[in-house]
Each structure stands twice: as C-alpha cells, then as structure tokens.
Amino acid sequence: MALKSTVFKAQLQIADMDRSLYADHALTLARHPSETDERMMMRLLAFALAVPVDNDHGALEFAGGLSDADEPDLWQKDLTGALVQWIEVGQPDDRRLAKACGRSDRVRLWTYHPATPIWWAGIEGKVARLANLEVWQIDPADSQALAKLAERSMQLQVTVQEGHIYVGNGRDSVALEPRLLKAFSTRR
Secondary structure, eight states: OOOOOEEEEEEEEEEETTTTEEEEEEEEEEEOTTOOHHHHHHHHHHHHHHOOSSSTTOOEEEOOGGGOTTSOSEEEEOTTSOEEEEEEESOOOHHHHHHHHHHEEEEEEEEOOTTHHHHHHHHHHHHTTOTTEEEEEOOHHHHHHHHTTOOSEEEEEEEEETTEEEEEOSSOEEEEOOEEEEOOOSOO
C-alpha cells in the first residue's frame, strides 16, 4: 500500500516591499511521503517570493513536483494554459532545467542543500545559455531553521526588504539572505 501525502495548511501574510506586494494567502500543501519539512518549507518560501501581484496572467499554484516528473514544484499558467513561471526546489539536472526553459517564459530554481557548491560547479556551464533561468541559493543552516517553523497548521509572516527575507510565526523567526547564482538574461 502506497503512503499518502500529509496535508499542511498555511495562512501566509506577505509584505514584499521590494515588489510592492502586500497579500494574504490561505494555502494547502501536500507533503509527499519522501519530502522533508525543509523541502516543503522551501516550496512555501518559493511561493511567497514568486507569487504575482495580481492574477491577470494566471495564479501561482503548487504542482505535482515529486509526485509527477513532468511537473515542477510550482507553476503559473496564463488563461490560455501557457506556462508563465516554472519553479523548482532542489538540485535538478541540466536536462530538466533546459526542458523547463523550453516550456516556460521564466524558470526559477531555489537550492538549499549543503552540497550546492559542488552541484553548481558541475552544472553552471551547462545552464549558462538558458536566458530565462534564474538560480538562487539559500544557506543550508537557514533552510534548516525554516524547517523548524513547519506545523500542520501554520500562520506565517514573510517580509522582504532590500533582498533580505524574514519569516516568522509569532514565536520564532528566521532571517534569510538568498544568494543569486544565475540571473535572468536580457538576451533570448
């Protein structure tokens, strides 16, 4: 018998001063049996940092991720069904990233593993030509601290100001400083 996903509920308050985005979101996350709290919280963080100001070009949604190899962790589709954003969490290979870049206008990757420098050294040259790819790294100690905020029912506040991210639940908070490994390129 296959193990079932564990359902988590999150009330997310976002104050992203860098994007002039102030919003509340009631989210349901299904944590795959093989997924850790750390990875699930990174998906939640990726949502908070990429959610659009409005839904004119479609809403950002949690996708199949670990459960479906053809889907990212999050995606945004416009009203015609075309992919606007493809968001991955972890350390996918260059072929998966190239495929995602061919399918979506923008691809964002959030990596947080201690072996990220080794992984990035092996993949950086292979993805350099992907103009619509952006890669961010979160310090492993910060992502582990973020995992400690995970609860089956969460109320989280995410504040973004001048590239600094603060995530709190009223009792504890985590300060994050993402490191940009690869920016979107203007040439396409």
